[in-house]
Amino acid sequence: MDRPEKDRALGELAEFMERKLGDNLIALYEFGEGACVDWEGDGLKLLAVLKTLGARELRILAEDRRRWEKNGLPAPLMLTKETLLSSTDVFPMEFLEMKEANRFIFGQEDVLSGLEVPLLNLRLQLETQATGKLIHLRQSYIDAAGDKKRLARLIAVSIEPFTEVMRNALRLLGKSAPVDKEEIIGAFCAESGIDRVPFDQALEIRRGGKRINLDLDGLEELFSGYLEEIGKMAEKIDRNFSRA
Numbered sequence: 001m002d003r004p005e006k007d008r009a010l011g012e013l014a015e016f017m018e019r020k021l022g023d024n025l026i027a028l029y030e031f032g033e034g035a036c037v038d039w040e041g042d043g044l045k046l047l048a049v050l051k052t053l054g055a056r057e058l059r060i061l062a063e064d065r066r067r068w069e070k071n072g073l074p075a076p077l078m079l080t081k082e083t084l085l086s087s088t089d090v091f092p093m094e095f096l097e098m099k100e101a102n103r104f105i106f107g108q109e110d111v112l113s114g115l116e117v118p119l120l121n122l123r124l125q126l127e128t129q130a131t132g133k134l135i136h137l138r139q140s141y142i143d144a145a146g147d148k149k150r151l152a153r154l155i156a157v158s159i160e161p162f163t164e165v166m167r168n169a170l171r172l173l174g175k176s177a178p179v180d181k182e183e184i185i186g187a188f189c190a191e192s193g194i195d196r197v198p199f200d201q202a203l204e205i206r207r208g209g210k211r212i213n214l215d216l217d218g219l220e221e222l223f224s225g226y227l228e229e230i231g232k233m234a235e236k237i238d239r240n241f242s243r244a
Contacts, residue, residue, distance in 0.1 A: 025050060098115075
């Protein structure tokens with residue numbers, strides 16, 4: 001979906017939510033890389049902040065879900081303002097992404113602009129995410145091995161959470177935390193001394209680039225190198241980055 005199509009679809013969603021939710025809708029955001037970097041790709045993320053949130057509000061959004069899916073929009077992550085403000089210590093990585101990489105689409109208050117996200121618990125979450133995502137990747141490979149499409153999909157969907165780990169490791173080191181994933185990979189790999197090539201190739205697959213057109217053997221070789229460098233990344237975060 002290109003930017004004009006995305007803006008049109010987002011405008012329709014904002015109009016629908018305003019009409020159905022009224023003053024209960026505080027803000028609607030697009031967040032993540034796609035909100036700040038002009039590129040065509042999947043992974044669109046939306047956040048709706050409401051005053052109150054119950055079954056009624058969920059039913060309202062579900063009424064038109066097929067229309068939003070047809071337009072390429074995911075269902076927004078829906079949070080009350082109270083939950084948003086009280087949960088930053090529990091999910092610092094997620095809320096830092098929302099705060100630092102967002103586009104305000106519609107609403108009566110830009111809640112994210114003044115959001116305070118303490119870094120106290122970021123170290124623990126970072127270590128947990130790095131190890132947990134590595135374990136999940138290994139297990140997922142068992143189902144995808146030998147199937148070109150499934151293996152390519154596994155590589156494509158896994159790169160985003162690993163770049164978020166990299167981004168927050170840079171933050172803990174007091175370094176700049178870029179939004180663009182290529183910049184994140186470059187900065188982290190330069191700091192950690194690990195090979196960036198498998199990560200760049202995984203990102204190219206995620207973005208549907210033409211430069212990466214591998215057969216099954218090529219994908220298996222890529223995955224092997226990718227898994228090895230991710231293992232090094234998790235080890236370095238465990239031993240160094242999380243204690244920086």
